[in-house]
Amino acid sequence: MLTKAALRTTEMMRQAHARLRRGQLPVDLLDASIGRSWQRCLDHGLSPGRVPELPRLSGSELRDRRDSHRRLIALAEPLLKRVAEDLRGCQLLLAGPDATVLKSYGKRFVLDERLDIAPGIILDERWFGTNAPALAVIERAPVLVKSSEHLMFPENPVSCVAAPLLDVSGDCLGLIDLTFDAGHPRPEIFLRRVQQLTGALEQQLFRDHYQQRWVLQVHASLAELDGVACGLVAINEAGLILAVDPQAAQWLGRDATGLIGGHIESLLGRSWTELRRQCETNSALLGLELTGGQLVGRLNPPEAWRPATLDGEVGGGSGNRMPIKSSRPRRPVLESLVASWPQILAREARRASQALAAGLPVLLQGDTGTGKEQLARALHTSIDEKAPFVALNCAALPESLIEAELFGYGEGAFTGARKGGYDGRLVQANGGTLLLDEIGDMPLALQARLLRVLQERVVTPLGDHREVPIECRVIAASHRDLEARVEVGDFREDLFYRLAGVVVELPALNQQQPLTETIRHRWEVLCRGHGRDLPLAESLCERLAAYDWPGNWRELEHCLEAALVGAEPELDALTLDALSPRWQRKLTGGAPSEALAIRSSGTAGGPQELRELQQAHMQRTLEACDGNYTAAARALGVSRSTLYRRLGR
Numbered sequence: 001m002l003t004k005a006a007l008r009t010t011e012m013m014r015q016a017h018a019r020l021r022r023g024q025l026p027v028d029l030l031d032a033s034i035g036r037s038w039q040r041c042l043d044h045g046l047s048p049g050r051v052p053e054l055p056r057l058s059g060s061e062l063r064d065r066r067d068s069h070r071r072l073i074a075l076a077e078p079l080l081k082r083v084a085e086d087l088r089g090c091q092l093l094l095a096g097p098d099a100t101v102l103k104s105y106g107k108r109f110v111l112d113e114r115l116d117i118a119p120g121i122i123l124d125e126r127w128f129g130t131n132a133p134a135l136a137v138i139e140r141a142p143v144l145v146k147s148s149e150h151l152m153f154p155e156n157p158v159s160c161v162a163a164p165l166l167d168v169s170g171d172c173l174g175l176i177d178l179t180f181d182a183g184h185p186r187p188e189i190f191l192r193r194v195q196q197l198t199g200a201l202e203q204q205l206f207r208d209h210y211q212q213r214w215v216l217q218v219h220a221s222l223a224e225l226d227g228v229a230c231g232l233v234a235i236n237e238a239g240l241i242l243a244v245d246p247q248a249a250q251w252l253g254r255d256a257t258g259l260i261g262g263h264i265e266s267l268l269g270r271s272w273t274e275l276r277r278q279c280e281t282n283s284a285l286l287g288l289e290l291t292g293g294q295l296v297g298r299l300n301p302p303e304a305w306r307p308a309t310l311d312g313e314v315g316g317g318s319g320n321r322m323p324i325k326s327s328r329p330r331r332p333v334l335e336s337l338v339a340s341w342p343q344i345l346a347r348e349a350r351r352a353s354q355a356l357a358a359g360l361p362v363l364l365q366g367d368t369g370t371g372k373e374q375l376a377r378a379l380h381t382s383i384d385e386k387a388p389f390v391a392l393n394c395a396a397l398p399e400s401l402i403e404a405e406l407f408g409y410g411e412g413a414f415t416g417a418r419k420g421g422y423d424g425r426l427v428q429a430n431g432g433t434l435l436l437d438e439i440g441d442m443p444l445a446l447q448a449r450l451l452r453v454l455q456e457r458v459v460t461p462l463g464d465h466r467e468v469p470i471e472c473r474v475i476a477a478s479h480r481d482l483e484a485r486v487e488v489g490d491f492r493e494d495l496f497y498r499l500a501g502v503v504v505e506l507p508a509l510n511q512q513q514p515l516t517e518t519i520r521h522r523w524e525v526l527c528r529g530h531g532r533d534l535p536l537a538e539s540l541c542e543r544l545a546a547y548d549w550p551g552n553w554r555e556l557e558h559c560l561e562a563a564l565v566g567a568e569p570e571l572d573a574l575t576l577d578a579l580s581p582r583w584q585r586k587l588t589g590g591a592p593s594e595a596l597a598i599r600s601s602g603t604a605g606g607p608q609e610l611r612e613l614q615q616a617h618m619q620r621t622l623e624a625c626d627g628n629y630t631a632a633a634r635a636l637g638v639s640r641s642t643l644y645r646r647l648g649r
């Protein structure tokens with residue numbers, strides 16, 4: 001039996017068709033998208049009610065068409081088959097982006113013998129008139145086309161919903177249509193179902209594309225965070241936003257293009273380094289206070305996030321922590337990391353791996369962003385990728401917490417202590433590797449305790465008398481010159497020797513020779529990763545090589561990836577003009593007036609001259625700071641060691 005609302009709609013549509021027969025387009029009686037479609041159909045010269053001859057692909061044409069959409073079919077088929085079994089009495093269609101039906105699942109509706117909606121049929125508006133698949137592609141949105149809204153079939157016994165399936169670049173891969181009995185009282189539930197299907201498949205596409213990246217899920221409700229309606233943001237190691245799906249843009253209340261290429265810190269107002277540390281190997285739940293309101297988020301390290309499966313479960317498990325199941329190495333193993341390194345450095349890295357495997361500690365030294373953490377992970381993976389890798393940033397924790405974090409505590413050790421106590425990072429690293437990052441910033445008192453643990457290989461948690469044996473490999477890392485700190489008494493000499501079994505000094509990026517080659521290689525790797533083929537202009541490559549790179553690899557990565565994701569699709573080559581104004585300023589020497597002077601005087605302005613100009617600028621800044629290197633380095637925005645090096649001291 002029809003509901004009152006359905007009767008009203010039926011009556012309205014009867015009037016709509018009557019007005020159409022009198023030559024009027026009844027836009028006031030139709031939904032906006034249906035009205036637009038009717039108008040297009042009339043413009044194509046279609047006559048309502050006259051059943052058209054429908055074009056169909058031949059058997060071999062259909063095979064070819066399926067072959068050219070095999071990625072779409074492979075992605076969607078398992079899910080559609082499963083859903084068709086649940087939705088008895090409905091027909092599910094998978095169609096290409098031109099609304100040609102590729103596959104049909106479940107019931108098969110035959111409206112009359114010429115209207116068998118089967119694979120091979122082309123549901124183009126130009127001959128089939130208003131229909132959900134064609135309309136979903138044109139509107140790029142989910143649509144519901146009820147029985148008599150199908151312009152050519154005023155007595156249509158079925159209604160349809162359809163939604164387009166968009167890939168990560170927003171291109172339409174195809175669509176899913178669900179056809180059901182027109183008498184169904186609540187057609188909206190089918191619309192929601194189709195949206196869930198395309199949502200789940202789009203999440204799968206997002207995951208496949210950004211599997212090696214950090215993924216932030218966002219939603220207003222914790223209960224929905226693992227569903228298909230959550231928004232997704234892909235982030236690179238440096239914190240740069242690589243992609244924002246339409247749902248994330250909606251939740252965040254921001255335009256995706258405005259967010260892509262920006263830094264996650266400016267979106268979340270939290271330190272990226274700290275966020276990353278919070279979820280070193282596990283996903284971490286975050287409360288996000290954004291200008292648009294409160295959202296919940298979950299930050300997932302590379303490979304940890306699994307799309308929703310539509311069964312109410314999440315691939316990787318549920319709850320607020322999601323252990324990584326993958327047994328594949330998450331980081332490049334040592335050999336692939338060192339493949340492009342200078343020979344001497346690669347040899348040092350291999351030596352460190354052997355030493356670590358034999359139980360010796362390894363110390364990694366180098367400026368910020370030179371790849372200490374990346375090497376530490378590769379060393380660990382090269383020995384035992386399945387064992388725990390625990391990183392502790394000794395500089396990031398307040399002095400009062402670092403002891404509890406490192407050694408753990410017993411139940412009730414202090415006010416606010418977790419029920420059941422806490423194991424501490426040393427115990428968590430048992431059987432694996434502990435990275436003591438920024439060890440040069442560890443307070444002296446704690447250095448003494450750490451030394452004792454390393455000597456005795458047992459820890460005593462705070463407020464506890466138990467002794468817990470420790471069996472882990474130790475890597476320490478610091479951007480500080482530890483020997484210099486030992487000399488001035490800020491670092492214990494005995495601890496230094498305990499940590500420095502093998503020392504690897506990671507060079508600054510600008511010491512790589514020739515730097516143009518390194519940059520070009522990195523650019524090509526990034527282009528491949530993003531599926532782009534965009535040459536790097538020679539002139540820009542030279543400018544990049546002349547820049548000092550105080551943030552080393554991290555800064556280079558940030559610069560190149562921001563340029564790549566922001567590059568217009570029609571660009572022939574990446575030139576200086578295509579970079580952000582900030583990078584243009586940086587690359588024209590950090591002293592724009594001097595760089596401009598080179599241009600206006602007509603001098604070539606090659607890398608060597610730029611280097612000399614930079615040096616002169618640094619020297620002048622140093623003099624202006626009365627020879628104080630720390631103040632000059634801060635004024636120039638570079639590290640002290642970089643300033644020393646650039647001035648040849």
Ligand SMILES: Nc1ncnc2c1ncn2[C@@H]1O[C@H](COP(=O)(O)OP(=O)(O)OP(=O)(O)O)[C@@H](O)[C@H]1O
Nearest residue numbers: 237238367368369370371372373374479553554557
């Ligand atoms: N040799 C390399 N080739 C390409 N990218 C690299 C290389 N080394 C480091 N990177 C990239 O640079 C970024 C910084 O690396 P990493 O965190 O290991 O540096 P770090 O020395 O530990 O820095 P910090 O001292 O600031 O913690 C990462 O995104 C990493 O992927």
